[in-house]
Amino acid sequence: MRRALLSLAFLALVACAAAGGFMSGNPNQMISGVTESAGTAIELTQKLAECDKLGEAEVTIDEERAIGGSVAMNWIQQGGGLMVDVPTGDPKALESAKTLAIGDTPRNQLTSYLNVVGRNLAARSSRPNIQWTFGVLETEDVNAIAAPGGYIFVTRGLLRRVKDEAALAGVLSHEISHVTRRDAFVIYQKTKVDQCKSLAYGKAGQKEGNALLRQYAPQASAINSSLSALSGGVLDWNNVANAALVGLFSDEFVHRYLESGYARDQELNADAAGIELAAASGYSPRGFVEFVGTLPPGQNVFAHHPPPADRVAAMKLMLGKTKLASMTGSPGAPFSPFSHDLSALPMIPLHDELAAAR
Amino acid sequence: MRRAGMALGLLLVGGGAWALTMGDRVYIRGRNVAVLQSAAPDATTLVKLQPGDAVVWRGADKKKPAWHKVEASGKSGFVYYANLSDRPPATELVISTEGAKKLDQQSFASSGAAGKGVAPLAEAYARQPEKNKGDIRPTMAEVLRQLQTTEAIAAQRTDAQLAAQAARIAGAAQ
Numbered sequence: 001m002r003r004a005l006l007s008l009a010f011l012a013l014v015a016c017a018a019a020g021g022f023m024s025g026n027p028n029q030m031i032s033g034v035t036e037s038a039g040t041a042i043e044l045t046q047k048l049a050e051c052d053k054l055g056e057a058e059v060t061i062d063e064e065r066a067i068g069g070s071v072a073m074n075w076i077q078q079g080g081g082l083m084v085d086v087p088t089g090d091p092k093a094l095e096s097a098k099t100l101a102i103g104d105t106p107r108n109q110l111t112s113y114l115n116v117v118g119r120n121l122a123a124r125s126s127r128p129n130i131q132w133t134f135g136v137l138e139t140e141d142v143n144a145i146a147a148p149g150g151y152i153f154v155t156r157g158l159l160r161r162v163k164d165e166a167a168l169a170g171v172l173s174h175e176i177s178h179v180t181r182r183d184a185f186v187i188y189q190k191t192k193v194d195q196c197k198s199l200a201y202g203k204a205g206q207k208e209g210n211a212l213l214r215q216y217a218p219q220a221s222a223i224n225s226s227l228s229a230l231s232g233g234v235l236d237w238n239n240v241a242n243a244a245l246v247g248l249f250s251d252e253f254v255h256r257y258l259e260s261g262y263a264r265d266q267e268l269n270a271d272a273a274g275i276e277l278a279a280a281s282g283y284s285p286r287g288f289v290e291f292v293g294t295l296p297p298g299q300n301v302f303a304h305h306p307p308p309a310d311r312v313a314a315m316k317l318m319l320g321k322t323k324l325a326s327m328t329g330s331p332g333a334p335f336s337p338f339s340h341d342l343s344a345l346p347m348i349p350l351h352d353e354l355a356a357a358r
Numbered sequence: 359m360r361r362a363g364m365a366l367g368l369l370l371v372g373g374g375a376w377a378l379t380m381g382d383r384v385y386i387r388g389r390n391v392a393v394l395q396s397a398a399p400d401a402t403t404l405v406k407l408q409p410g411d412a413v414v415w416r417g418a419d420k421k422k423p424a425w426h427k428v429e430a431s432g433k434s435g436f437v438y439y440a441n442l443s444d445r446p447p448a449t450e451l452v453i454s455t456e457g458a459k460k461l462d463q464q465s466f467a468s469s470g471a472a473g474k475g476v477a478p479l480a481e482a483y484a485r486q487p488e489k490n491k492g493d494i495r496p497t498m499a500e501v502l503r504q505l506q507t508t509e510a511i512a513a514q515r516t517d518a519q520l521a522a523q524a525a526r527i528a529g530a531a532q
Contacts, residue, residue: 058451059451060451060452060453060458061450061451061452061466061471062452062453062471062477065474065477065480066477066478066479066480067480068477068480069476069477069479069480069481069483069505070479070480070483070484072480072505073480073483073484073498073501073502073505076496076501076504076505077494077496077498077501080496081495081496081500081501081504082501082504082505082507082508084504084507084508084511085507086503086504086506086507087507091503094503094506094507094510095475095476095506096475096510097475097506097509097510097512097513097514098510098513098514100506100507100510100514102507102510102511102514108507108511111508111511112511112515115511115512115515116515116519116520116523117523119512119515119520120520120523120524120527123388123389123409123520124387124388124440124441125387125447126387126443126445126447126448127447127448127450127463128387128388128389128409128447128463129409129450129463129464129466129467129472130450130466130472131472131474131475131509131512131513132512133505133508133509133512134508134512135504135505135508149477180448233458237453237477237479238477238478238479239478239479240478240479240481240482242479243479243482243483243486246479246480246482246483247483247486247489250483279440280387280440281440281524281527282440282524282527282528282530283527346527346530348526348527348530
């Protein structure tokens, strides 16, 4: 997958680092490296403190959808596009999701099937009413990926490997769980803080006459204006005037995600939560466990996930405890998919649309 | 129904365990969940509930432990176990003219904040000239059109289609 381009803020960061020993990680040293003016140093210190607060502020649904939509389009582009037939005719019609006339083509039927399976699962999640969208990426790589706001993608290569709907449901539920658990926010919030600080250093550097930073001043001005509104809690996430800030955050998020992915614990927890969601919807967890077990280790398959053997072992341990509990429990103990013997749940055949696409 | 004979036990998730007692509050997961007069899928529907609706838990049916007795909207009936959760759904943080506020899933669904399609700022992101330069295919503008089409396909899935899918899964378990 292609890396995101260097962002404006990253350039500013590099320039600041060169100017003031950024790499040492010492804020005081960084500040003194950027500016010799006491006034600028005080302003910069205050700005850095504001940046830290950005990482503590909760993300609104509008923010999540703006960033998530941008990130999703990066995944689509890097996955070679979506398996869908775009209607021809008035481009404005594309903006009306509820009324857009969709052609009844095999690719659209496949996407339709995926959305029925996915939305049925998501309806039982902890965020049933956000706008869940499921799509198939053209690439033959075996992968699945989510973006904030409810975007879930699986690849054509993955669909070729799944043997039944239970396995597909497990994959989708794993990704749904990343969204419901807001796993991306760990990376995203840090991205916001770091980019904010980069801009603050850049702004201070401009004041001090740094020539490299000055050439980015016009762009940085628009972003700083949006950033000030964000810090003040009044940024309009639906106003296109703030597009540059969304681009800054999204591109850096994509870069960081591709660099390291989610944490191991986040992936294992998504496996557990995914199994619970799939089982709550009536699918056997065996389908997903077996599918993960077929993934070749050490290749670009679920690139940042723990090794398949580790995931399978963790899921089997969990399911083993569940089975033991279900055998020793008694009526009157709690409900939940995990209080039942999940081995009785069905392995459902793939629907015609997917079977045909394979 | 094969699942009807399943035994119940302690919940084990991530190494932890919890138990409910009679009278505890639990929550509906899933849309249009039927509270039935008796513990059978073809029993009369007393009331339909929505995600996050709170009900009072009265324990599993002794003969069919996959069905749980609950009290909801002044009525007492049975709900299939998979439609219940010990945790309420998440809230969504929205900005309105009154400022930021957290909405539960039902309020969120009726607020108009859901179902808007691709966010305007994401659209603007895709249309930036620098995102459509060079020989990368599809271009971001093409990607946007593909995403809008996929969002439309997703948005046009009806409750009836999702109900049919749920019934298909349940049918496979018979």
